[in-house]
Amino acid sequence: MNWPLLVDIASVFVGLSVVSIGGANAVLPDIRRQVVDAHGWMDNGTFANLFAISNAAPGPNVIMVSLIGWHLAGLSGLIVATLAILVPSSLIAFWVGRMVERWSDNHWVSVAKQGLVPIAVGLILASGVTMMKAADHNALLVAISLSAAAFMAFSGRNPLWGLAVGTIVNILAVQLGLVA
Amino acid sequence: MKQIETYEGRTVSVAELFLGFVKVGLLGFGGVAPWARYIVVEERKWLTEREFAEVLGVGQILPGPNTMNAAVMIGDRFQGRLGAFVCIAGQMAMPLVIMVTLASLYAEFSANAHVNAALIGAAAGAAGLVFGTGIKMVQKLRPKGMALIFGVLAFAAAAIFGISVVYVVGVLAPLSIAAAAWERRS
Numbered sequence: 388m389n390w391p392l393l394v395d396i397a398s399v400f401v402g403l404s405v406v407s408i409g410g411a412n413a414v415l416p417d418i419r420r421q422v423v424d425a426h427g428w429m430d431n432g433t434f435a436n437l438f439a440i441s442n443a444a445p446g447p448n449v450i451m452v453s454l455i456g457w458h459l460a461g462l463s464g465l466i467v468a469t470l471a472i473l474v475p476s477s478l479i480a481f482w483v484g485r486m487v488e489r490w491s492d493n494h495w496v497s498v499a500k501q502g503l504v505p506i507a508v509g510l511i512l513a514s515g516v517t518m519m520k521a522a523d524h525n526a527l528l529v530a531i532s533l534s535a536a537a538f539m540a541f542s543g544r545n546p547l548w549g550l551a552v553g554t555i556v557n558i559l560a561v562q563l564g565l566v567a
Numbered sequence: 568m569k570q571i572e573t574y575e576g577r578t579v580s581v582a583e584l585f586l587g588f589v590k591v592g593l594l595g596f597g598g599v600a601p602w603a604r605y606i607v608v609e610e611r612k613w614l615t616e617r618e619f620a621e622v623l624g625v626g627q628i629l630p631g632p633n634t635m636n637a638a639v640m641i642g643d644r645f646q647g648r649l650g651a652f653v654c655i656a657g658q659m660a661m662p663l664v665i666m667v668t669l670a671s672l673y674a675e676f677s678a679n680a681h682v683n684a685a686l687i688g689a690a691a692g693a694a695g696l697v698f699g700t701g702i703k704m705v706q707k708l709r710p711k712g713m714a715l716i717f718g719v720l721a722f723a724a725a726a727i728f729g730i731s732v733v734y735v736v737g738v739l740a741p742l743s744i745a746a747a748a749w750e751r752r753s
Contacts, residue, residue: 409732410632439677440670443686445596446662449632453663454670465663473655476631477639481651483629484622484640498751502744503624504617505714506736508704509721510627511600515698516726518597522690531688532695539601539699540706546605547594549699550692557688558681 392460393467395426400452400471407476411448412514418452428459449473527566531556579613579645581653587611588638588657597693599634599658601700607641614641616707628736634658713746 399421407414415438422428429437437458441451449472456468490496515536523529535549560566579587587606595602600623607613614622619637626636635655642654669676676682710718721739724730 405630407630407632408628408736410635413732436673436677437670440673441666442597442690443676444662444666444669445594446592446666447595447599447632447635447658449635450659450662450666453659454666457667457670465667469659469663473631473635473659476629477635477651477655480626480629480631480636480639481643481648483625484636484643487625487640488644495748498748499744500621500624501714501751502717502747503628503740504620504708505710505716505718506721506740506743507620507624507627507633508701508708508710509718510725510732510735511623511704512698512701512718512722513725514598514600515694515696515701516722518694518697519691522597522687522694524687528687528691531691532698535692535695536699536702537695539696540702543609546601546696546699549696550594550596550689553692553695554685554688557691558684561680561684 388463389460393463396456396459396464397467397471399426400456400468401475403452404472404475405479407472411451411472415451418455422455428455433458525566527557527560574612574615577613577645579611579650581646581649583611584642584646584650585653585657587613588642588654589661591634591638592658593661595658595662597690598697599632601693601696603634603637604700604704613645616704620704620708628740713743713750717743717746 403414403417403421406417411418419431419434423431423434437454438451441448441454444450452472453465453469456464456466458464460467487496487500519529519532523532531553535546535553538544538549539546557566591599591602591606604619604623608616608619622637622640623633626633626640629636635658638654638658639651642650642652644650646653705718708714717739721735721743724735724739725732
């Protein structure tokens, strides 16, 4: 086992974990800078491939970091990278969550929670728009996104239907030569 | 100001938490927030819309993925440390297995036209689900006054002006809290 490499992986991702406000996507440029420029662990092409693979899998975006660990050092790399990116931020969330719970009757805690709700909702809407800008290269994809959004917002049914229909429609459209 | 509805005394077992978040991870294609909200609020009714939005809001200003932070707080709320752990583990387990499998097949699947068409269609659908989740939260929470203003500002800053989440949160969160305090004065 390559201990020095594992220690390097751990220190890079622990450092990113404690500053990663906004999650893995927000620190993606920093992740790239660390693994490509600073440490020379891979080139930009490999980094882009790992990003594409992690996007093809379901789950939180942070699994991209696990895949970098896997690419560098196999299973031990995956475990070290995953723990390094998740444990520090999760411990902070755990501790802050307890504080919020303990002081839930406090006027200022309740004011703070009230003030944070619109920020969270505004950022969810923004992340939907950002994802649509990245994903929707033609009119059909825009229509798929908007239909899925309307389905999610107004139907109250399982969102999987929105996802499945979009996927099937695009496969058919490509098959029939309707879109590139 | 009292909330309209809460699930006081709601209990959720460790196994329920684990399985719920396994589902969030497994279905959370392109973003887990829509699934976390759907399963926690609509399907299993563990939290109300407002409670979920508050947990997500606190999770948003802390480092780490906001949904992962929310999972930690939701798990802790119902089952303490073990609950927090199983919510993270549940959310990560299946995606990691699937991703490592995909990585070994990447050379083949990246050249397959059907697979590419499926991934592109699914990404468009997933983006829509995220946006639709935001719309649903707006419908349910019906923000007024300062909440509406700061929601619009956060949205515009990130989506229209492309400002990094760190700055959006760093600048707007304190102002939004101050505005909430000002609205509640007297």
